[in-house]
Amino acid sequence: MSLLLLNIPRALGRRCVSPKRFNSSLVPKKNELQELITKVIGFTGPLPLSQFMRQCLTHPTLGYYTSRDPLGAQGDFVTSPEISQMFGELIGVWFYSVWNQQRCPSNVNMVEFGPGRGTLMYDVMSSFTKLVKRRHGDDSLSLNLIMVEASHVLRQKQASILGDSDVDATGEYWKGKSRFGLNNSITWVDTERDVYEVIDMKRDTNFIIAHEFFDALPINQYQKTEEGWREILVDVHPDTKEFVLVKQAKHTSACAIPESQERYNNVSLNTTVEISPESYQYSKVIADLISINSRGTGAALIVDYGTLNEVPENTLRGIKDHKFTSPFKDLGEVDLSVDVDFQAIAHAARDSHEVEILGPIEQGDFLHNMGITHRVKQLCKRAHDEATEHNIEKAYHRLVDKDSEGMGKIYKFMGILPKGYTTSMGFNQ
């Protein structure tokens, strides 16, 4: 196998703002996850990147997401819902418009993949339930929240912001009541497969949101070489004992994945592409969940940073303290993230069901189409002082601007709707 230089690639995504000052408590200490993965590689040989990433992010006790709340100014990165309530409110309006378009189905599950602190769901529910109650009455809908969340630390945060009662964590799934009325319940599950266990598949309409979730799903890397595709693996350097990337010397069955699709074969020689088997699985489940009921109703909104059409090339990066860093150091202390391949998600969804794909379009365009400037004016009118007004406008620019400071271009919105729903608010001006 040949050794590859560690690459901390150019970053499409944001997350790296207002660097924190050096924290002297962050002195190097024994890293249990590093020791564990080193041992595994010692026994089994080099690991596919997806296995390495999965352990780093969601190992039950040592993983990055399972052991902390990483969001916010004090954490490692800031996300759009944490910047302004407007972001989630407009997504709530989008789901309300789809609910209307689909003739107001009466049993709805609002499913969120990777809900973070629960901020996005809170804002989505605030506008969605307000519109439903105001225009259709309190009994028009039975609404259940389903949170697909691997981290128990973040589940506690979600429960505190969304819940209206103590959470019952004794059963297979955590359960609670939401504060939004409408015959509300909240259920927490670990993976996409568990969602099927807690819904009525024939009756329910599933509305699904995944914001900055797909970028955290593990990928595998493959390099196009003169001899054909070769997988890139994680190994331990024999002298330094550091993690390094190596290229497999021989063709393996895993290489059938890039070989099978034209868009991968069209890249130039020596390009390293990223393919995420878990994203494929999640996309198929999303398409399934919005297609399985007997009414033909449901919807999904996927929001993340990534390319509109191109195959992501070598984008894996580590993120710590609002800065990019090596993904192979301080394991479990560093967030790992990749650019999302929207075309692969669309492809997987279509592979599963005859769904309609809307977009992807840039975040700035989606939020403008949804009327963010009107919401800015409303909020500014209600502001009690100039400083608040200034902050609302600053948040607006951060969300929609397409320059290097803004999130309006690098983030994309993609809608998935059941067959026949070819248009919707937000995607059409």
Ligand SMILES: C[S@@+](CC[C@H](N)C(=O)[O-])C[C@H]1O[C@@H](n2cnc3c(N)ncnc32)[C@H](O)[C@@H]1O
């Ligand atoms: C980058 S955060 C995004 C949080 C939130 N959506 C937001 O925008 O503020 C990723 C979220 O996905 C969760 N997560 C990451 N990998 C997961 C997995 N494999 N299964 C379930 N949840 C996962 C994390 O715990 C976290 O809640």
